[in-house]
Each structure stands twice: as structure tokens, then as C-alpha cells.
Amino acid sequence: MVDIRINDRPMKVSSDTTILEAARQAGITIPTLCHMEQRPPLGACRVCVVEVKHAPRLMAACATPVAEGMEIFTNTKRVRDGRRSVLELxxxxxxxxxxxxxxxxxxxxxxxxxxxxxxxxxxxxxxxxxxxxxxxxxxxxxxxxxxxxxxxxxxxxxxxxxxxxxxxxxxxxxxxxxxxxxxxxxxxxxxxxxxxxxxxxxxxxxTSHVEDVWHALEDPEKHVVVQTAPAIRAALGECFGYPPGTRVTGKMVAALRGMGFDAVFDTNFAADLTILEEGHELLERLKHALVPKETVGAAAGASQEGAAGGSAQGHGAGGGFNPRGGGGPGGNGSPTGGGDGHGGGSSERDGHGGHNGDGGHGPGPLPLITSCSPGWIKHAELFFPDLLPNLSTCKSPQQMFGALAKTYYAQNAEVDPANMVVVSAMPCTAKKFEAARPEMRSSGYQDVDYVITTRELGRMITSSGLSFDELEDDTTDSPLGQSSGAADIFANTGGVMEAALRTVWEVVTGSELPGENLHFQPAQGLTGVKEAEATIAGTKPEFSFLEGVTVRIAVAHGLGNASKLLSEVRRDPSRYHFIEIMACPGGCIGGGGQPRPTTDEVREARIRGIYAEDEGKPLRKSHENPDVAKLYSDYLERPLGPRSHELLHTHYERREV
Amino acid sequence: MACAQRDVPDEATIVSEVDAIVDAHAGQDGAVIPVLQSIQERLGYVPREAIKRVGERMSISYSELAGVVSFYSYFTTVPRGRHTVRVCLGTACYVRGGKEVLQKFEESLGIEVGNTTEDRLFSLEVGRCFGACGLAPVVLVDDEVHQRVSPPKVRGLLDAYRDAADAESSAEAAGTGGGSESAGGRAGGADEPKEGSA
CATH class of the missing domain: 3.30.70.20 (Alpha-Beta Plaits)
Structure with missing residues (x-):
């Protein structure tokens, strides 16, 4: 600790503090245009200059460490003149x-x-x-x-x-x-x-899609529907002066209706659907790795059956679950079964043969890696093409929604999909890229027509003349509007993992995911790479192959962290069974399309808002969503079934740019 | 003169050269600049394909590497001519007319700074003080210092190098039993921009 004075006020700070940080501790904001929290100082913009007694020149506060006895002045004429010159330049x-x-x-x-x-x-x-x-x-x-x-x-x-x-x-x-x-x-x-x-x-x-959306809304020939991503409901309020993390779901729905959308749906619905598809994909891949080959065909059928209806929670003794943060490799059981398709660096999707007669898609290798984040998908296609077979074939919730809107919903609502326009409101810029991918046309049309960011939505609401403050809470429409709390948490890093575990655990054991209030703590929070393991016990007979198996998971957010984790996967392909990756720091709540600024404090506030949204829902698990169950019984039949493969799954390709 | 220029390497050559150089620096910290220097020494320039290959081998992005290459005036991404002309624009040379000298070189060679003549005989660069300020304005051709260069001297200075190159190539043509016609043709071509702008 050193003694310093800032603007004549004495204070004690740790000796590795910069002047900028010390001033912040003292409640003084020094302007800066280049500095970013928790990153090394750049000293590029020079806007943060301050006066240090006995120093010949003004000093950049971001790049100057404090020293014993230092006297700092942050608001003198010399400082203001210096900053003015810098700003004018x-x-x-x-x-x-x-x-x-x-x-x-x-x-x-x-x-x-x-x-x-x-x-x-x-x-x-x-x-x-x-x-x-x-x-x-x-x-x-x-x-x-x-x-x-x-x-x-x-x-x-x-x-x-x-x-x-x-x-x-x-x-x-x-x-x-x-x-x-x-x-x-x-x-x-x-x-x-x-x-x-x-x-x-x-x-x-x-890239703005604002004018395209207005144009569609004004066209009387068009049936325009909107979906809203989980992450925007805890951030959109910031566009209207609410503190970060304020939940504005009801006002958001009211605003969208006021803007003239013909139906206001929810990407959350598709997130619940993703859990059913991806959860069963995980079980298939586990089975493929764990069960001797000759019995795979028969066993795969059983796993799918257990799923479709989404059984309500049982009350078995679900013991043996023991989430532990930071679990290392080499626990009991080494369930990935070695050289079966993964680890060889093969980029052939079907390099491992084994088909189970289900539309020609054999289960891919472990670890299964989530595929909700289009920035992450492109990152994998560019930098980790050898791991593409590990990616879940599930489309992201946005694209599942788009494909269903122009097929299932179009049929129900008796709307010609040619005249339907699907708009997404997303915390994400990469979703614009994803919507335009040529393979995202399962309905015969571009499944998602326009994607607006949270910021664009904020501007549209403002320009529509609606007073956001005064809007009465409204609720989303059927049949693509209802969701469980598990869908909300897709917004947070670790959320897809937690949502998947809530469902998979229950499908496998018949009892609820243990853990306080259905949460899976080791996956939560802003640590860059999170690991955990859980030993499964009390399995239902059809999942006996998982009895006593220690499942190892990892969660990474931010692509730098993801790359670190994936280098580990390349080194030791059997280390994990299931991995969640989100491209943006903090997950979607920290997406590139969210209101500015996004700092860790803001990320944490949005994360809390999302968990509160989850906890406030009567349904907390994706398989309990009755509209999803109805979708399966009326249309899709079962998770990973032929129609699911046609509409809800996709493939990836190696890219140069 | 056809033989005076170094051949532009094909992609396979670039990849194998880069791989050998990167392998030689394996495990070293801060090897990026030495690797790029070695590439320029081997190939005469740093082709974009080489930058891409370095990026793949060393896990550094193309844009970051391009940033390094474009930061240092030492590196060039266009094939170099046989001779590199560096016109000093340091303070002393500048006030003594270095800029006019540079303009004259650009005119005479028909190229701008950073480029190479079509016949690949000359590349033109700017220097920032060679430590010979008493002789300003100074021009460095390869390792040879030319002092007190004025615009009217530029043509003669370049012609001396052209003549030497011509002599060399006719000697070689005589040695290999042909090719004098093409050498003449090339020389004429190289003169064109010079005549046009004079």
C-alpha cells in the first residue's frame, strides 16, 4: 500500500494501482477513449492526462502507476487545457x-x-x-x-x-x-x-435492418412475425434509461405489438426446443461412445422414446450428483471410449461410420459442443475445422424458430410462407450473418428475413413514438411464444449447459437436477473457462449405460477463452463430454449488439436479471414446455426424428475467410 | 537483362521457404520479426502468400502480421528490383532539396515510392538519414552512397546502372548463344516512361 493524494484528498491504495484506477476508487472519473477494464493500459488516446506534482509533463493516468507520496490533480486548468488539445486533435x-x-x-x-x-x-x-x-x-x-x-x-x-x-x-x-x-x-x-x-x-x-423491417410492417401483403432473444429482455431497458439487468419482457412485447407485428413470439420457445434436440444428441453420442457397437442400434431407439413427451419430474432418490468446480481429468470411468471417431483430427463428418438408421445421421464424436452462437460457429469453421464433427448439428434457436415459423406456424395460421416475414431481435451482430447463410432456408425461403440488434430495436421503439415507460406488460402469442426458465438462461454464459442438464438429468434418472433451485453453480459466473464433473447415479433402466459414469463438462465464453479450451480438447479429446461455448464475453448478455457500454459490472447485472427471470417462471425445464410437447406430437414426432433433421439441424464447413 | 531479375517465386516455393524459416525459429519467443526478415532475405520481398503462411504456422492473424510488415519501412511486399534506390529525406537532405531529387527519381523511373520498375531493375524507397548529412542530399543505391545529388544528376546516375546491367546481360546472352533481341526489347521498354516524362 502507498499513500497518495488525489485533488488534495489523502488515500491509501495498493502499489500496483494506476492513477486511473486510484481515481475511480476515490469516486473520480477520468475520461478515456482507449482504456478497457482489465486490459493492460494502451496509452493510445492521451485523453486521461492528469497533473502529477513535480512531474514535468502531464501524465496518462491509465498508464502511470501510483507511487508513495504522489500528489495527483485531475481537474486543474493545465489538465483541462491538455485534454482539450488532445480532444481537438x-x-x-x-x-x-x-x-x-x-x-x-x-x-x-x-x-x-x-x-x-x-x-x-x-x-x-x-x-x-x-x-x-x-x-x-x-x-x-x-x-x-x-x-x-x-x-x-x-x-x-x-x-x-x-x-x-x-x-x-x-x-x-x-x-x-x-x-x-x-x-x-x-x-x-x-x-x-x-x-x-x-x-x-x-x-x-x-448493418442496419431497421428500414427493411419498417417496410415489411407497412406492407399489407406481408404477415410479419417477430422473435426476441432471451438476452435482450434484461438489456433493452438500458436504451430507455433503466439500470442494466432491469427485466422489461412485458414492455418489450407490448412495444413490438404497438409497432405493428402480426404476431409476437419468443426465441425462448426455440431455446426449449434446442434443449430437447441437443439433449438427445448428447445422449446419443454418449451411448455411441459407451455402449458396445452391436447394441447401439437398439439402444438409440430407446433413448429417443424416453424423451418425446417430456415426462414430468419424478421423485426418485437422485443421489450421487456431486457438482464440483474445477474438476480435473482422470476421474472414474473414461467413458469416451477412445478412438471412436474423435481425436483423429478428421474433418469428415461421418468419419466414424456408425449409423443408427435415423435419417442417415450417425451420432458424432464427444465432446459434444454447443452450436447456439453464430460467432462461435464461424470461429470454429475458420480456426478449428478439425473439431466441426464435435459441434452439435442443432441450429441455433433463432434458426430453429425461423424454420418452424415458415412451416409449422404458417400451416396453422394459414399464411403463405412466401408472404411471411420473420424478424429477430437479437443481442448479436453475427445473427445477421447466420440468417443469411445459404443453408438456412429449410422452409424453402430464407427462414429468418431480418435481424435487428437490441440497439436497433431500442431506436425503432423510440421512433415509433411509443412511450416505453408507460407501456403495460403484455405476453407473447401462441404457439411459438411460451417458454420455460431454462430458455431464459441461454442468455448467460453457462446457461445452455445448465438448461441442458436440467432436462438430461431428469430424462436419464427420472429425478430433478440436484442443486439449489435447479441451478448448476459451477457453470455460472464470469470465469473465462469453467469446468465441472458429475457422477450419474440412479439411472432409469434404458440409461443404465450411464450408471456411475462421471460426466465432465466445460464452459467457455469469449472466443479467446474458447480457443484455450479447444486447444486442450485437441490435446486430450477424451477430457470432456459436453462443452458450451459462447462467442461473447459473458454470453449473449454481453453480445455485440447490446446497448453500450458493456462492462463486467453491466454483464453481472444482466446475468442477475436473467436468473431472476428464470426463477420467476412457473416452468423451469425445457421438457415441461407444453407447446414444445405439442409441436412434437402434432408435427415433429420426436427429437432427432426425420422432420427435426430437415428443419432443426444443419451442417458446417471449413472456411478460409 | 532478363537474367538480372530474381524470379518471382511460385506459391509452392513460398510455402516451402517459409516453412523452413519458421522451423528454424521453432520455440523462440519474439521470432516474428526475425522470421519476416529471413523471408525478405531469401525471397527479396515478403509476399502476401508468405505472410498468410507465417500466420498459419505461428498462429498469428494475417492482419496482425500485415501490421508488422507495414509498420517497418524495411519490409516490402512487392518484389524488389535488382537495385534498391533509397533517397534520404532526413532533415538535412530534406532542406537541401531531397524532395526534388525524389521527385526526379519517380519521374525517371516512372514509379512511385515503394514500387519496382516493370523491368525489375530498380526499386525506389525513402530513407530517414544515413548518417551522411554533410553530403546532403544523399542517395543510397544498394550499398553505394551518392553524395550531393541534384535533380539533373539523376538520369546519369540511373543510366550507369542500366548500362552495367545491359553489359552483363549481353555477356550472358553471348555465353548462352542467343537472346540479344529480347534484351534490346526490354531496354527499350524500360526507357519509355523516362522519355515520356522528360
Whole structure:
């Protein structure tokens, strides 16, 4: 600990603190445009300069550690003049027209300039080369607005490990972007949009679908339905001044109805459906690995039967469940059965033969890896093509919804799918990319037509003239609107894992997932890679192959963490059985399309909001969703059945860019 | 003169060269720049295909590597000419007319800074002080220092290198028993931009 003074106030701080952090502890906010929490200081923008007694120059608060006896002044004339000069220099290179900029409301550059009372820019100079990059489905870059703060690089390269964006050239000629001034579409970009979420100005934004949606809503020929992702209900409120994590589900539904959608549905419904499909996929793969080959065909049938109706919870003695965080490898039982299809680095989907006569899809290898996050999917296609057979073949909930809306719902509602428009409101930019993937046309049409981010939805509600505050809570429509709490938690890192365990555990043992209030604590929270193991006991007869088996799971969020975990999987393919990966830090609640800013504090607040939403639901498990059960009995027949394969499952491909 | 230039390597050559260089640096921290330097030494430039291959082998993104290559003026991503002309634009050379000298080189060679003439005889670069400020403006051709260069001297300076290259290639043509016609044709081609702009 060292003694310092900030603005004449004495305080004690740890000696590894920077001036910026010490000031924050003292309740003083020092403006910065480049610094990101928990990342090493960059010192790129110089906006955070402060005066340090006896120092000859102003010091960058983000990059200067405190020292014993240091006296710091954060708001003197010298500091304000220094910051003003820095801001004016940045503004002189920032060729943005605030009148027509999508960021005019939450532009950090403009806000800091206004706080410093800057009314004119004294410097005039050459402007950076202007290039507008609309080469990708999800993101737009406008190099004229870039202030070279490098936050996008921190996210893209340091946090996500993707490296699509990097500083190019040097000095005045520096450009922030892909190699050799190429477009984003020419390099390996996963479309996660963390760059757009971090950008303080309007240099990288999501591709807007706002006008397309208005156009569809105004067209009397079109039947326009909307689905809302789990993660936006605890974040959309931020667009209207509510604190992060405030649940606004009912107001959101009311707003969508007020905007003129013909039906307001919920991606949550499809999330419950995903659990049934993916849960059974997991059981199939476990069986394939654990049960001697000659009996697989017979056993697979049994597993599917246990599922379809979604039995209510039993009350058996479900003992033996023992969730433990940080469980290492080498527990009892080594159930992956070694060299059966995985670990060989084979990218052939069916490299392991074994078909069970179900539409020609043999169960893939373990570990099974979740496939809800389209940024993660593209990351896998680019950087882990050898693990593509491990990915669940389940489409994401967004795409399951789209495929069902234009088939099952269209039939029920007697709407020609050609005249139906499916809109998604998502916390995600990569969902725009996913919706446009050529294989996402199971209905014969593009299954999901338009994807708007939480931010775009906020703008649309505002421009519709509705007073969000005053909206009465409304509820979603049938038959694609009802959901369990297990679907809500898809929004959080660890949530898909927890939701899957709630159902799989009960299907296998007949009793509820043990754990306080149905939660699976080891999968929760913001630790980058989480591991746990659980030993299954008290199995039903048809799942006796799982009796005593220790199932090992892992959860990673943020692609940098995911890559670390997957390198481990490459090294030791039998280490895990089931892995959840979300592209964005914190999961979908921290998605690239969420309201800005997203800090860990904000992530935690949204995560709490989502768990509260889950706990408030009468139904907490996906297999209890009566509309999902009805969908199976009326239309799909059973999880992993032929129609499921046609509508709800997909395939992946190795990519270069 | 046809033989004066280094051949542009094909992709297979690039991959095998890069692999050998990366293997030689295996396990070393901070090997990126030495690897890129070795590639430039072997191939005369750092082709984009080589950057991609380095990225694959060393798990560094294409954009990050391109950032390194474009940061250092030492690296070039276009094939180099036989001779590299570096015009100093350090302070002393600049105030003594280095910029005009550079303009004259651009005119005479018909290329801009960072590029290579079509006949691959010359590449043009800018230097930032060679430590010979007393001789300003200074031009470095390969390792040879040319002092107090003024715009009118540029043509003669380049011609000396052209003549040497011509002599070398006719000697070689005589040795191999043919090819003088193509050498003449190439020389004429190289002169064109010079005549046009003079």
C-alpha cells in the first residue's frame, strides 16, 4: 500500500494501482477513449492526462502507476487545457457528421468534447482516407470516423483472439483495419461485433435492418412475425434509461405489438426446443461412445422414446450428483471410449461410420459442443475445422424458430410462407450473418428475413413514438411464444449447459437436477473457462449405460477463452463430454449488439436479471414446455426424428475467410 | 537483362521457404520479426502468400502480421528490383532539396515510392538519414552512397546502372548463344516512361 493524494484528498491504495484506477476508487472519473477494464493500459488516446506534482509533463493516468507520496490533480486548468488539445486533435481527424451519425446519442468522443466545453477545433489538417466497408453481412466500417483508439483491436485480437483488425502502417498513415487495407469480408472475421460494441464513435457499427423491417410492417401483403432473444429482455431497458439487468419482457412485447407485428413470439420457445434436440444428441453420442457397437442400434431407439413427451419430474432418490468446480481429468470411468471417431483430427463428418438408421445421421464424436452462437460457429469453421464433427448439428434457436415459423406456424395460421416475414431481435451482430447463410432456408425461403440488434430495436421503439415507460406488460402469442426458465438462461454464459442438464438429468434418472433451485453453480459466473464433473447415479433402466459414469463438462465464453479450451480438447479429446461455448464475453448478455457500454459490472447485472427471470417462471425445464410437447406430437414426432433433421439441424464447413 | 531479375517465386516455393524459416525459429519467443526478415532475405520481398503462411504456422492473424510488415519501412511486399534506390529525406537532405531529387527519381523511373520498375531493375524507397548529412542530399543505391545529388544528376546516375546491367546481360546472352533481341526489347521498354516524362 502507498499513500497518495488525489485533488488534495489523502488515500491509501495498493502499489500496483494506476492513477486511473486510484481515481475511480476515490469516486473520480477520468475520461478515456482507449482504456478497457482489465486490459493492460494502451496509452493510445492521451485523453486521461492528469497533473502529477513535480512531474514535468502531464501524465496518462491509465498508464502511470501510483507511487508513495504522489500528489495527483485531475481537474486543474493545465489538465483541462491538455485534454482539450488532445480532444481537438482527435476531432480534427474525425471526419464524422454528428447530425447524421447513428452514434450521436452515445458517442463518447462527442460527450467528452462537450464536457470539456469544446466549441471549436483549432486544428485543421489532412483527413484520413475515407473508405466505407460494407463487405460483410453484419458490420459496417467507416474509416473516416476512426480515431485510432484501438479498442476494437483489444476486443478482436486480445479478447477474442480473432485478429481481423490490427493497426496497419505507422505514424500519420496508421489505419485500424484488416491487412493491407482489405475489407473485413476479405479476412477471417467472425462477425461477433465486439468491435462495434467497444468503438467509442461510429467507425464500426452493425448493418442496419431497421428500414427493411419498417417496410415489411407497412406492407399489407406481408404477415410479419417477430422473435426476441432471451438476452435482450434484461438489456433493452438500458436504451430507455433503466439500470442494466432491469427485466422489461412485458414492455418489450407490448412495444413490438404497438409497432405493428402480426404476431409476437419468443426465441425462448426455440431455446426449449434446442434443449430437447441437443439433449438427445448428447445422449446419443454418449451411448455411441459407451455402449458396445452391436447394441447401439437398439439402444438409440430407446433413448429417443424416453424423451418425446417430456415426462414430468419424478421423485426418485437422485443421489450421487456431486457438482464440483474445477474438476480435473482422470476421474472414474473414461467413458469416451477412445478412438471412436474423435481425436483423429478428421474433418469428415461421418468419419466414424456408425449409423443408427435415423435419417442417415450417425451420432458424432464427444465432446459434444454447443452450436447456439453464430460467432462461435464461424470461429470454429475458420480456426478449428478439425473439431466441426464435435459441434452439435442443432441450429441455433433463432434458426430453429425461423424454420418452424415458415412451416409449422404458417400451416396453422394459414399464411403463405412466401408472404411471411420473420424478424429477430437479437443481442448479436453475427445473427445477421447466420440468417443469411445459404443453408438456412429449410422452409424453402430464407427462414429468418431480418435481424435487428437490441440497439436497433431500442431506436425503432423510440421512433415509433411509443412511450416505453408507460407501456403495460403484455405476453407473447401462441404457439411459438411460451417458454420455460431454462430458455431464459441461454442468455448467460453457462446457461445452455445448465438448461441442458436440467432436462438430461431428469430424462436419464427420472429425478430433478440436484442443486439449489435447479441451478448448476459451477457453470455460472464470469470465469473465462469453467469446468465441472458429475457422477450419474440412479439411472432409469434404458440409461443404465450411464450408471456411475462421471460426466465432465466445460464452459467457455469469449472466443479467446474458447480457443484455450479447444486447444486442450485437441490435446486430450477424451477430457470432456459436453462443452458450451459462447462467442461473447459473458454470453449473449454481453453480445455485440447490446446497448453500450458493456462492462463486467453491466454483464453481472444482466446475468442477475436473467436468473431472476428464470426463477420467476412457473416452468423451469425445457421438457415441461407444453407447446414444445405439442409441436412434437402434432408435427415433429420426436427429437432427432426425420422432420427435426430437415428443419432443426444443419451442417458446417471449413472456411478460409 | 532478363537474367538480372530474381524470379518471382511460385506459391509452392513460398510455402516451402517459409516453412523452413519458421522451423528454424521453432520455440523462440519474439521470432516474428526475425522470421519476416529471413523471408525478405531469401525471397527479396515478403509476399502476401508468405505472410498468410507465417500466420498459419505461428498462429498469428494475417492482419496482425500485415501490421508488422507495414509498420517497418524495411519490409516490402512487392518484389524488389535488382537495385534498391533509397533517397534520404532526413532533415538535412530534406532542406537541401531531397524532395526534388525524389521527385526526379519517380519521374525517371516512372514509379512511385515503394514500387519496382516493370523491368525489375530498380526499386525506389525513402530513407530517414544515413548518417551522411554533410553530403546532403544523399542517395543510397544498394550499398553505394551518392553524395550531393541534384535533380539533373539523376538520369546519369540511373543510366550507369542500366548500362552495367545491359553489359552483363549481353555477356550472358553471348555465353548462352542467343537472346540479344529480347534484351534490346526490354531496354527499350524500360526507357519509355523516362522519355515520356522528360
Amino acid at each position: 482527435l476531432l480534427s481527424e474525425h471526419n464524422g457528421d454528428c447530425r447524421i451519425c447513428v452514434r450521436s446519442d452515445d458517442c463518447e468522443l462527442r460527450k467528452i468534447a462537450a464536457n470539456l466545453d469544446i466549441t471549436k477545433v483549432r486544428y485543421e489538417g489532412e483527413l484520413p482516407p475515407a473508405r466505407y466497408d460494407d463487405s460483410t453481412p453484419a458490420l459496417r466500417r467507416d474509416t473516416e470516423k476512426c480515431i485510432k483508439c484501438r479498442r476494437c483491436i483489444t476486443m478482436c485480437t486480445d479478447v477474442q483472439g480473432v485478429g481481423a483488425l490490427a493497426p496497419q502502417k505507422r505514424g500519420y498513415g496508421t489505419e485500424i483495419g484488416p491487412a493491407f487495407s482489405l475489407d473485413l469480408g476479405d479476412v477471417a472475421c467472425v462477425q461477433c461485433g465486439q468491435c462495434a460494441a467497444a468503438c467509442p464513435v461510429g467507425a464500426i457499427i452493425e
